[in-house]
């Protein structure tokens with residue numbers, strides 16, 4: 001989403017890489033790809049492994065990095081399979097909706113869909129809430145909710161490291 005890319009500079013993200021690496025205990029955060037996207041991804045990135053998931057009664061795929069961990073430590077961190085150490089190698093066309101929408105995601109809280117903003121994104125942590133609200137009101141919230149309604153596989157249970165912003 002270009003509106004988010006305007007706020008996230010490639011330089012900031014290259015220095016951070018927080019959302020492109022996963023501790024074992026935060027694998028639930030890794031992006032979901034839709035069944036209709038997977039064949040093209042497998043063809044374009046033959047060395048990346050995926051695993052099938054089912055969430056909210058809907059099928060999808062996640063990157064499978066299980067064999068990259070060297071210990072049983074839940075805090076051990078490995079790069080996303082699309083991050084070869086210098087950021088994401090995926091083309092803009094191939095990028096999942098979730099990666100494009102980060103650090104926002106639709107979450108289920110108290111039986112309702114809400115939009116969560118990840119508190120760990122160092123760039124968004126410095127943006128004031130009025131600007132974030134106006135970004136959401138300018139169409140981003142609708143885009144997120146519409147996508148989640150059509151593809152409920154992306155809706156995650158609410159976690160404390162997210163701030164509810166819509």
Ligand code: SF4
Nearest residue numbers: 013016017018019121
């Ligand atoms: S957490 Fe935020 S600043 Fe860090 S890489 Fe992700 S989008 Fe960029």
Ligand code: SF4
Nearest residue numbers: 020080082083088099
């Ligand atoms: S697919 Fe790319 S943008 Fe998404 S988490 Fe992996 S490295 Fe980051």
